Structures are given as structure tokens and as C-alpha cells.
Amino acid sequence: MNSQTLRNSIIYIVILTILGYFLWSSLVSSDRMRNEIEIKDLNALAEQINEGQVKSILVEGDKLVVKYHENESVGIAYKEPGVSLTKTLGLLGVEQDALSKVDIEFKSPGFWSNWPLILSSVLPFVLIIGIFLFIMRQAQGAGNQAFSFGKSRARLITGDKPTVTFDDVAGAEEAKEELKEVVEFLREPEKFAALGARIPKGVLMVGPPGTGKTLMAKAVAGEAGVPFFSISGSEFVEMFVGVGASRVRDLFEQAKRNSPCIIFIDEIDAVGRHRGAG
Numbered sequence: 001m002n003s004q005t006l007r008n009s010i011i012y013i014v015i016l017t018i019l020g021y022f023l024w025s026s027l028v029s030s031d032r033m034r035n036e037i038e039i040k041d042l043n044a045l046a047e048q049i050n051e052g053q054v055k056s057i058l059v060e061g062d063k064l065v066v067k068y069h070e071n072e073s074v075g076i077a078y079k080e081p082g083v084s085l086t087k088t089l090g091l092l093g094v095e096q097d098a099l100s101k102v103d104i105e106f107k108s109p110g111f112w113s114n115w116p117l118i119l120s121s122v123l124p125f126v127l128i129i130g131i132f133l134f135i136m137r138q139a140q141g142a143g144n145q146a147f148s149f150g151k152s153r154a155r156l157i158t159g160d161k162p163t164v165t166f167d168d169v170a171g172a173e174e175a176k177e178e179l180k181e182v183v184e185f186l187r188e189p190e191k192f193a194a195l196g197a198r199i200p201k202g203v204l205m206v207g208p209p210g211t212g213k214t215l216m217a218k219a220v221a222g223e224a225g226v227p228f229f230s231i232s233g234s235e236f237v238e239m240f241v242g243v244g245a246s247r248v249r250d251l252f253e254q255a256k257r258n259s260p261c262i263i264f265i266d267e268i269d270a271v272g273r274h275r276g277a278g
Contacts, residue, residue, distance in 0.1 A: 011134050018127050039066065039077035046092035048075075049102055056103035059085055164222040169215055179203065179220050186224035186260050217264040227261040229254065233268040 039045050045066065048054050058065040064085070066075035079085055089099060166176050185192055185199040192199070205213040214230070221228035231251065255261050 011130070014130060015127070015134075018123055018130075039064075039075045042077060042079060042088060042092055045075070045077050046089055046094045049089065049094050050098050052098065052101065054102050056105065057085070059104065059106045061108070164215065164218040166219050166223060169212055169219050172212060172216065175205075175216060179216065180223075183220055183223045186220075186226050186262075189260065214264065214266060217262065221262045224260075224262075227258040229258075229261060229263045230266065231264070232266045 039048075045054070045064070048066075048068075053068050053070065055067045055069045057067075059079075062078050062081050064075075064077040064079060066077060068075070079088055085104070086099065090096075166180075169176065182200060182203065185197075189199065205216065207213055217230075218228060229251065235247065251263065255263055
């Protein structure tokens with residue numbers, strides 16, 4: 001897996017995680033809302049306490065979580081900041097005997113108690129920014145692909161440490177003998193240049209598929225210890241005018257930078273098809 005694929009996978013996982021969180025939080029909040037009853041004011045809560053309906057009250061800052069004896073519903077109410085709950089209920093007419101039967105618990109509100117609200121406020125912006133960056137990255141990638149449309153698709157196989165030699169090619173002894181001269185040219189070009197000889201411009205290998213033409217070309221590069229470029233002739237033929245020629249120029253520029261080297265063009269007969277042949 002290359003870095004681009006890994007990056008895209010991470011982005012997809014983050015997006016799916018955020019969407020899953022929103023789905024989970026919406027389901028949890030809807031289930032919680034079904035079990036919560038909003039108490040309009042503290043006067044209503046005072047009446048419920050006097051009637052003996054209230055089982056316990058959890059005080060979290062200014063928020064009151066009220067539990068009842070008869071059902072599992074939870075009442076939510078709010079008191080004035082900085083005002084004692086017992087004093088407020090006493091002023092509202094709650095009897096002391098009724099209030100003593102209610103279990104009142106105080107809990108200081110922490111940061112994590114409000115994290116669902118914080119996440120629900122922040123995550124939409126994070127999701128929007130993430131999608132925007134992802135779209136921008138994809139657009140940049142598409143732009144780079146557009147600029148590299150005319151680049152050569154040749155695959156470079158270095159031959160500094162030969163892995164394929166003539167010993168790996170079975171048969172074709174006459175072809176090996178002829179290609180050994182090319183190997184000598186590549187190994188010691190100065191010796192031949194001193195004699196006024198010039199290296200062959202290319203070698204045409206003809207034969208049915210599977211007879212070892214590609215392996216023979218790799219063996220020449222392996223014996224000489226030079227880089228090996230492999231490309232298919234069909235990649236030079238494109239429906240857009242000028243793309244094939246641009247790829248040829250780019251291929252030979254790469255070859256000049258890595259010279260001496262070998263360029264192997266497979267299925268070169270694809271280049272020679274005349275226009276309209278299909």
C-alpha cells in the first residue's frame with residue numbers, strides 16, 4: 001500500500017467515524033429525550049415534593065436531575081445560580097418532612113460532563129474542513145495527472161546488480177552470441193570508440209509471444225550492468241494528437257539522464273498501424 005492509498009484510507013476512516021458518531025449521538029439523545037421530562041419551574045417541583053412523588057435530586061451546578069418513585073422518567077429543572085436549593089424550596093412552601101424524604105446529592109460539574117455538547121458543536125466544523133481539504137487534495141491530484149498526461153510510462157529497472165543474465169535464458173544460443181557484442185559495447189565503450197566503432201542503434205527481436213524476447217533484453221542489461229527501461233509500444237498510441245510523441249520525447253530524456261542504458265519497447269508493431277485500421 002503506497003502513501004497516497006494510506007492517506008485516502010485514513011481520510012475515509014475519519015469521515016466514517018465522524019458520521020458514525022453523529023448517528024450514535026442522535027440515537028442516544030433521542031432515547032434520552034424520551035425519558036426526560038422538562039419541569040417548567042421550581043414551583044412545579046415543590047408541588048411534586050410535597051405530594052411525595054420525588055425520590056431523589058441530583059444537583060449539578062444549576063441543573064437539577066429529578067428522579068421519581070412511580071416511573072423511570074427523569075425530570076430536568078434549573079435553579080438560580082449561587083442560590084441554595086433547600087432555601088429556595090423552603091421559600092416555595094416545601095414542607096421539611098417532605099424534603100427530608102428526598103435524597104439530595106450534590107455533584108460538581110466537570111469538563112467531561114459537557115463533552116457531548118462540546119463535540120456536537122465542534123465536530124460539524126471539523127467535518128466541513130476535512131471534506132474541503134480532501135476535495136482540494138483530490139483536485140490537486142487531478143491537476144498533477146493532467147500535467148503528467150504526456151509523460152512516459154516506462155518502468156525503470158536498475159541493473160547495477162544484475163539479476164538476469166544469459167545463463168537464465170534457455171536456448172537461443174545464436175541470439176546470445178550476437179547480443180554479447182552489444183554487452184561489450186555497453187561495458188567498455190571507450191575501447192570500441194578508439195577503434196572508430198559505433199554502438200548499434202538498436203536490436204529488433206522477432207518471434208511469437210512467450211519465446212523469451214523480454215527476458216533476453218533484461219539479460220543484456222543484466223550482463224552489462226546498465227539501467228533497463230521497459231515500455232509497451234501501445235502506450236505511444238493515443239487518441240489525442242501529440243500525446244504519443246510527447247511520451248517518446250520524455251522516454252528518451254529519461255534514458256539520456258541514465259545513459260548508458262537499454263530501452264525495451266514491447267509490441268512495437270502497435271506503433272506502425274496506419275490510421276483507420278481500428
